[in-house]
Amino acid sequence: MNPAEARPFHDRDGVIWLDGVFVPWRDAGLHVLSHGLHYGGAVFEGVRVYGGRPFKAGEHLRRLAASAAELGYELAWTTSELERAVTELIERQGITDGYVRPVAWRGSERIAVGGAGLSAHTAVAAWEWPHVFDPAKTGISLATSRWRRPHPDTAPVRAKASALYCTGTLARDEAEAAGCDDALLLDWRGDLAEATGANLFLVIGGELHTPVPECFLDGITRRTVIGIAAGLGIPVRERRIAPSELADAEEVFLTGTAYEIQPVAAIDGRVFGVGEVSASIAKSYADLVRGRAGAAG
Ligand SMILES: Cc1ncc(COP(=O)(O)O)c(C=O)c1O
Structure with missing residues (x-):
């Protein structure tokens, strides 16, 4: 602890x-x-x-x-x-x-x-409060939750509102009880959404793919990472992503103020490498937040 x-x-x-x-x-x-x-x-x-x-x-x-x-x-x-x-x-x-x-x-x-x-x-x-997850762990494990992010007509999804966190708490507790570090939530349609306190990025063919934040928080870290990727010449695709596309991902990472750039090592038992793209984004993010030279975003 x-x-x-x-x-x-x-x-x-x-x-x-x-x-x-x-x-x-x-x-x-x-x-x-x-x-x-x-x-x-x-x-x-x-x-x-x-x-x-x-x-x-x-x-x-x-x-x-x-x-x-x-x-x-x-x-x-x-x-x-x-x-x-x-x-x-x-x-x-x-x-x-x-x-x-x-x-x-x-x-x-x-x-x-x-x-x-x-x-x-x-x-x-x-x-x-230096870290959310044990920094000695290279990547965390996620379990897909039965809880989903709601349709924008059913909740104030753009707000960082305590009311929206009750499903996050349920999802997180269920994921931890199943031996995982965090939960992966789908959106109301069944596409990939985010984790309980962080946004999701997949690396596919060297490019970043991230769900469109239509029914969950458009994180400040998410936008910072999109800026960093532009500076590094890494294309970013914001789009709807089906869970089946996790099979195509070389790397997966989460972004959030508290999580920072958090590599994901496994989702529902499917294993991902902690590779070059996540590492270069994480390095640029660390440089930026600490005000080190050459940082962009
Ligand atoms: C549910 C949820 N999604 C995404 C994020 C990431 O947002 P940010 O990068 O602004 O911290 C957070 C954290 O604030 C969050 O609680």
Whole structure:
């Protein structure tokens, strides 16, 4: 287990930014009758910190505001105010390589499904968190889930909304119970979609193939990787991809703020190599996030 995860999250030292004020970590609570807790209206972000600097914080915080707007509410803070909070929090927490979690939710003025006119609350927490998966493992294993990403008419699929994560939790727990590291979710049509917290890329004939993000999050890392591939002269095909096409893939990898560029070694027992294309993308991504020369994206 990652040492930072050894203590439960409610019982740590430090501060959390809550509605404009830095409060002691253990005091950063909300009322149990908050609308966000009951009706799935929380929105959140994950931002990685590399060498003390947040990567693409502005883009993440703009997405936080856009997610809240998709769910019908407005944040009480501007993106620049939240960016300043993130910067100060990283300093106060002394984070070198870590993770920042902004989250927003509707308050407790009324308990009823309708959310109009309710207050909006925002918190930002940060902690040291260098890796999601064991870095000694070259690639992770996935199991295809029975849960699917929904039709865009049935859920606010463009939002990074807590409500959408209930199927991710079910899928992840089922995959882990089956001895795998994560789940692969198909979309409502049965085509490949993404993992529980990351987007999917296949390498076929030396080119990148990735599903069109019509019913799942168009990840900031996904777009960064598409930019990196352009800089490396690797063609990218965004298209619908049937699960049967995994048979044609030389390499498979996942992309996400937390996962970074995560090679996949097996899906439902089918084995993939961790090859040259994934390695070159991962190297360029590492250079970019750490601000090393020559990085593009
Ligand atoms: C469900 C899901 N898909 C994709 C991603 C990747 O998005 P990003 O690269 O913006 O972190 C994430 C992580 O935020 C996620 O939770």
